[in-house]
Amino acid sequence: xxxxxxxxxxxxxxxxxxxxxxxxxxxxxxxxxxxxxxxxxxxxxxxxxxxxxxxxxxxxxxxxxxxxxxxxxxxxxxxxxxxxxxxxxxxxxxxxxxxxxxxxxxxxxxxxxxxxxxxxxxxxxxxxxxxxxxxxxxxxxxxxxxxxxxxxxxxxxxxxxxxxxxxxxxxxxxxxxxxxxxxxxxxxxxxxxxxxxxxxxxxxxxxxxxxxxxxxxxxxxxxxxxxxxxxxxxxxxxxxxxxxxxxxxxxxxxxxxxxxxxxxxxxxxxxxxxxxxxxxxxxxxxxxxxxxxxxxxxxxxxxxxxxxxxxxxxxxxxxxxxxxxxxxxxxxxxxxxxxxxxxxxxxxxxxxxxxxxxxxxxxxxxxxxxxxxxxxxxxxxxxxxxxxxxxxxxxxxxxxxxxxxxxxxxxxxxxxxxxxxxxxxxxxxxxxxxxxxxxxxxxx
Amino acid sequence: xxxxxxxxxxxxxxxxxxxxxxxxxxxxxxxxxxxxxxxxxxxxxxxxxxxxxxxxxxxxxxxxxxxxxxxxxxxxxxxxxxxxxxxxxxxxxxxxxxxxxxxxxxxxxxxxxxxxxxxxxxxxxxxxxxxxxxxxxxxxxxxxxxxxxxxxxxxxxxxxxxxxxxxxxxxxx
Numbered sequence: 001x002x003x004x005x006x007x008x009x010x011x012x013x014x015x016x017x018x019x020x021x022x023x024x025x026x027x028x029x030x031x032x033x034x035x036x037x038x039x040x041x042x043x044x045x046x047x048x049x050x051x052x053x054x055x056x057x058x059x060x061x062x063x064x065x066x067x068x069x070x071x072x073x074x075x076x077x078x079x080x081x082x083x084x085x086x087x088x089x090x091x092x093x094x095x096x097x098x099x100x101x102x103x104x105x106x107x108x109x110x111x112x113x114x115x116x117x118x119x120x121x122x123x124x125x126x127x128x129x130x131x132x133x134x135x136x137x138x139x140x141x142x143x144x145x146x147x148x149x150x151x152x153x154x155x156x157x158x159x160x161x162x163x164x165x166x167x168x169x170x171x172x173x174x175x176x177x178x179x180x181x182x183x184x185x186x187x188x189x190x191x192x193x194x195x196x197x198x199x200x201x202x203x204x205x206x207x208x209x210x211x212x213x214x215x216x217x218x219x220x221x222x223x224x225x226x227x228x229x230x231x232x233x234x235x236x237x238x239x240x241x242x243x244x245x246x247x248x249x250x251x252x253x254x255x256x257x258x259x260x261x262x263x264x265x266x267x268x269x270x271x272x273x274x275x276x277x278x279x280x281x282x283x284x285x286x287x288x289x290x291x292x293x294x295x296x297x298x299x300x301x302x303x304x305x306x307x308x309x310x311x312x313x314x315x316x317x318x319x320x321x322x323x324x325x326x327x328x329x330x331x332x333x334x335x336x337x338x339x340x341x342x343x344x345x346x347x348x349x350x351x352x353x354x355x356x357x358x359x360x361x362x363x364x365x366x367x368x369x370x371x372x373x374x375x376x377x378x379x380x381x382x383x384x385x386x387x388x389x390x391x392x393x394x395x396x397x398x399x400x401x402x403x404x405x406x407x408x409x410x411x412x413x414x415x416x417x418x419x420x421x422x423x424x425x426x427x428x429x430x431x432x433x434x435x436x437x438x439x440x441x442x443x444x
Numbered sequence: 445x446x447x448x449x450x451x452x453x454x455x456x457x458x459x460x461x462x463x464x465x466x467x468x469x470x471x472x473x474x475x476x477x478x479x480x481x482x483x484x485x486x487x488x489x490x491x492x493x494x495x496x497x498x499x500x501x502x503x504x505x506x507x508x509x510x511x512x513x514x515x516x517x518x519x520x521x522x523x524x525x526x527x528x529x530x531x532x533x534x535x536x537x538x539x540x541x542x543x544x545x546x547x548x549x550x551x552x553x554x555x556x557x558x559x560x561x562x563x564x565x566x567x568x569x570x571x572x573x574x575x576x577x578x579x580x581x582x583x584x585x586x587x588x589x590x591x592x593x594x595x596x597x598x599x600x601x602x603x604x605x606x607x608x609x610x611x612x613x614x615x616x617x
Contacts, residue, residue, distance in 0.1 A: 130498060132501075135499070143509060150479065154475075171514075172511070
């Protein structure tokens with residue numbers, strides 16, 4: 001019993017800098033399991049938040065109110081939706097291929113959630129660290145297309161089949177451009193120079209890494225986010241990825257596999273109830289997953305802004321207040337809206353609910369100010385904040401761009417993104433070689 | 445990382461592969477066969493992981509399970525299932541089949557009984573964290589890289605195949 005407690009505590013020491021799954025001697029299985037549960041719960045919570053935020057933000061972009069009835073400002077709407085989906089009748093078409101129809105949603109959900117095994121929320125805050133991290137993420141997330149294709153085929157219906165064909169063509173095409181953009185970022189991990197153009201630095205040549213944690217550490221060592229490295233090459237590679245990741249997750253303006261005006265609902269037309277909600281869950285968690293790839297590769301992962309330029313104890317302290325301040329800001333928003341709620345007795349329960357929600361947010365904010373908590377959650381906060389920015393962009397795109405035609409989609413993928421990606425890759429390698437030769441020591 | 449429950453996972457993955465492989469040839473529905481093949485390939489990736497070759501495992505998932513099998517399914521889905529179900533599944537080459545199976549089985553038995561003398565004693569061990577870098581060093585390093593030329597030739601083969609596919613599929617280029 002005593003040994004077991006020691007085993008659990010061994011991961012809690014402040015000097016632990018590796019994730020529980022990757023610690024020496026087989027890692028710490030207990031904490032790995034805890035992290036798996038935490039990440040699963042966190043991603044599911046993120047999906048619930050996204051559900052509410054997407055409806056509210058889209059509504060406000062279109063000068064509507066969005067959900068207002070269930071809970072104050074519709075805050076309980078996602079829960080009501082989830083309950084509705086769970087108790088809905090589950091229909092399977094009579095001519096459908098039962099086994100494949102049953103398996104398809106699980107393939108999609110498994111692929112969407114398995115990738116989070118390597119997502120680094122912090123140097124020690126990941127389930128595990130794999131030497132092939134980014135390769136694992138791309139590979140497993142590409143498996144989700146299998147689920148979509150089989151779902152469309154097993155429904156034995158025309159719209160789903162067309163949707164599945166579209167989605168597989170789209171995802172396979174954009175995987176190429178995505179891969180090229182990722183390779184150019186991985187290439188940057190091996191060019192050890194400092195700053196924007198990688199000139200100078202300790203040792204200009206070296207091996208790169210595919211590990212998600214390693215990639216972020218390389219950005220820290222090179223004093224630059226890969227977004228700005230070899231400016232504007234990193235920026236272009238990031239732009240290619242940013243377009244390709246929307247096509248990969250089948251989101252507007254590339255949501256042709258489920259274009260409702262042409263295909264009713266695309267590959268999941270015949271799905272209802274719980275199975276449909278699995279597709280929904282998988283789509284949103286895949287969005288979070290590809291956003292976290294982008295954040296890790298180009299935006300410095302868990303690093304706070306300016307970790308090198310504004311270094312030192314004072315700046316660390318100032319930046320460590322951000323998580324708590326964010327929650328206090330949200331609590332303040334709640335308080336402001338409590339005061340704005342209609343004074344009619346009919347709204348009394350709603351007002352009390354909103355006040356309670358604000359109180360919980362404020363309490364979380366205060367907890368985040370406690371020094372040990374503050375030190376521990378800073379990296380998670382910055383990672384989640386960057387991912388949240390991407391999630392907002394997803395909603396913004398959906399509210400802004402009209403849907404592309406399929407031939408336009410293919411043209412963008414193969415004739416625009418692919419050549420530019422190849423060019424950026426070659427230029428990155430060239431810039432690396434130039435930087436390498438400039439910074440060679442002149443002793444020989 | 446220290447191996448955990450290795451024999452258990454080996455037998456689990458091997459059983460998955462064998463069952464998947466049998467399903468591939470016995471299912472009449474081509475989509476079911478393809479799904480069984482995907483299961484087999486994923487279990488194979490697991491075996492690679494157990495052999496401390498994570499890079500090969502990752503490439504296996506990306507290329508075979510994620511890439512090639514999607515294209516397989518893409519084609520198979522457009523085939524009329526009703527007709528394939530009516531077709532006879534096995535042809536009459538059972539004599540050749542028995543000879544081939546016997547030869548393969550003999551090979552397996554030979555490897556099982558005399559394996560120790562057939563294979564080198566030790567094996568090249570890269571630590572798991574060094575595996576990807578080890579592959580790159582074998583291919584490209586100035587001093588230890590010896591397979592770069594053959595590797596590049598293989599990519600040329602693929603290029604020829606791509607151009608051939610385009611030429612055959614398109615009437616007018």
